[in-house]
Amino acid sequence: MAKKQILVVDDDRATCEMLDLILTRAGYDVSLAEDGRTAVTRARDERPDLVIIDGLLPGLHGFLACKAIKELDAPPKVILHTGVYTKPNYKWEAKSQHGADDLLLKPVKPDELLACVKKHLSDSRVLPLAMPASEFEVERR
Numbered sequence: 419m420a421k422k423q424i425l426v427v428d429d430d431r432a433t434c435e436m437l438d439l440i441l442t443r444a445g446y447d448v449s450l451a452e453d454g455r456t457a458v459t460r461a462r463d464e465r466p467d468l469v470i471i472d473g474l475l476p477g478l479h480g481f482l483a484c485k486a487i488k489e490l491d492a493p494p495k496v497i498l499h500t501g502v503y504t505k506p507n508y509k510w511e512a513k514s515q516h517g518a519d520d521l522l523l524k525p526v527k528p529d530e531l532l533a534c535v536k537k538h539l540s541d542s543r544v545l546p547l548a549m550p551a552s553e554f555e556v557e558r559r
Contacts, residue, residue, distance in 0.1 A: 422539050424469070425449050425464065465492075473498050474502050485516040498516075500522075503521075
């Protein structure tokens with residue numbers, strides 16, 4: 419099974435390196451970008467499974483880059499990662515107005531990050547394993 423591809427977008431090098439280390443150690447293929455415009459281009463061209471994007475970016479604001487990524491054909495999942503937009507209404511806004519699949523607050527704990535990533539990368543299109551016929555038998559009269 420191929421490794422899942424994650425694009426990490428943040429203009430802070432230390433944050434990129436930390437996320438890269440955590441995700442790589444967890445078995446993901448990670449690529450990095452430093453601004454919103456590059457994020458949209460890379461998401462379109464590289465077609466990652468997931469994008470983790472800072473809310474405040476140079477070039478194109480992270481929320482607007484998220485919206486542009488979600489408008490691509492067959493868009494990836496997008497998690498907004500922010501230390502600035504921390505009010506409860508921002509999570510709703512990120513999802514309803516910008517199409518984000520989730521919002522994580524900085525600093526994120528490794529286990530919280532990995533749980534969120536795993537949740538969004540689980541393939542909901544996979545059908546459940548077949549159950550034995552006895553599970554579906556209907557009592558006959």
